[in-house]
Amino acid sequence: MVIAETAFTPIFSSMKAVVINQNGDSSVLQLQEVPQPVPDHHDVLIRVYATSINPLDWKLREGISKILPGKFPKILGAECAGEVAAVGLMVTDFQPGDRVVAEMGADGGGYAEYALVNEKNVVKLPDDIDFVPAAAIPVAGLTALQALRDLGHLRPGDPVLINGAAGGVGTFAVQIAGILGGRVTAVCSESHAELVRRLGANRVIDYQKTDFTLQPDRYRIIFDTVSKRSFTDCKKALTDDGVYIAAVPSASQIFQDVVTTFTTQKAETVAMKFSKEDMQWLLTLVAAGRLEPVIEHVYLLREIAKAHQHSESGHATGKLVVAINHTDEEK
Numbered sequence: 001m002v003i004a005e006t007a008f009t010p011i012f013s014s015m016k017a018v019v020i021n022q023n024g025d026s027s028v029l030q031l032q033e034v035p036q037p038v039p040d041h042h043d044v045l046i047r048v049y050a051t052s053i054n055p056l057d058w059k060l061r062e063g064i065s066k067i068l069p070g071k072f073p074k075i076l077g078a079e080c081a082g083e084v085a086a087v088g089l090m091v092t093d094f095q096p097g098d099r100v101v102a103e104m105g106a107d108g109g110g111y112a113e114y115a116l117v118n119e120k121n122v123v124k125l126p127d128d129i130d131f132v133p134a135a136a137i138p139v140a141g142l143t144a145l146q147a148l149r150d151l152g153h154l155r156p157g158d159p160v161l162i163n164g165a166a167g168g169v170g171t172f173a174v175q176i177a178g179i180l181g182g183r184v185t186a187v188c189s190e191s192h193a194e195l196v197r198r199l200g201a202n203r204v205i206d207y208q209k210t211d212f213t214l215q216p217d218r219y220r221i222i223f224d225t226v227s228k229r230s231f232t233d234c235k236k237a238l239t240d241d242g243v244y245i246a247a248v249p250s251a252s253q254i255f256q257d258v259v260t261t262f263t264t265q266k267a268e269t270v271a272m273k274f275s276k277e278d279m280q281w282l283l284t285l286v287a288a289g290r291l292e293p294v295i296e297h298v299y300l301l302r303e304i305a306k307a308h309q310h311s312e313s314g315h316a317t318g319k320l321v322v323a324i325n326h327t328d329e330e331k
């Protein structure tokens, strides 16, 4: 979200937000007082109680990705959960007080006390899901579901390997692959073996000791949530009709996606697209206790730089969430 000047008198006052005014390391993340955004016709203004960190956030912060329009100040944060504070004139599905969860992608806006989201990207939150776990679901949960179901066409009994099984996307992928009936092999470091087993992995491979691509086992789906391997590396570990799915796009990966249109083994790259139906599917499973948003740590708004540093280490466990308590402690 870019904080825009508005011709209207804001109906709300100011809010605390973590803002960047330039690209750079985590020190560019500054807790500041900024104007509250004002909803346009199709917008929902959310009083944010939790947001979460995604690697996308620090890639945008660093400026290594050119997705970020060169406009500052900018508030990052691709997803949030909270209560509806106000709605635009054309919004009929939401009203103030509704508990909701939302996804904003690269537009951001989640690292703030209030976030503006188009109604298309907002869903109601069941009463039995708290804001902190809810904020961990949209980006990682939808990516895992859409990769395995839409690109992998996962069928019951399929052998599935999840590389990066202990991360934000990986912890959802291990569970969703199991829920869809896959026989799941999880690849992570030894320190995370117990976690991924608890999430339903049938087998665990420690990537520091064993290279799964050199083992005799074959998988119908290899979902590389951290894109540490390539389609070429994984070809021998795929069944003849197997698919390698990358979460991180690259020129070589996209080349393989195109080339394998003509072969039985496929390479694919997932590009998560927000879907209310898919979000409902995830929320229903979470509410039923069948899907667990794994959260390593809950930070405060003023600790976001620390959260970014941990995410950038590449060894976060599940998701890193930021709780927003709307008190002066945030200062």
Ligand SMILES: NC(=O)c1ccc[n+]([C@@H]2O[C@H](COP(=O)([O-])OP(=O)(O)OC[C@H]3O[C@@H](n4cnc5c(N)ncnc54)[C@H](OP(=O)(O)O)[C@@H]3O)[C@@H](O)[C@H]2O)c1
Binding pocket: 054, 055, 056, 139, 140, 143, 163, 164, 165, 166, 167, 168, 169, 170, 187, 188, 189, 190, 191, 192, 207, 225, 226, 227, 228, 247, 248, 249, 269, 270, 271, 272, 311, 314, 315, 316, 317, 318, 319
């Ligand atoms: N295309 C899309 O639509 C989309 C959507 C969401 C995310 N993404 C991208 O997907 C990537 C993963 O996101 P994320 O949120 O899951 O990241 P993350 O939570 O930061 O991933 C951290 C995990 O990576 C594991 N890992 C690190 N090195 C590894 C290796 N060599 N082999 C296996 N696992 C390794 C770590 O496990 P250990 O600590 O056990 O080593 C850690 O648990 C990011 O680059 C993100 O930008 C893309």
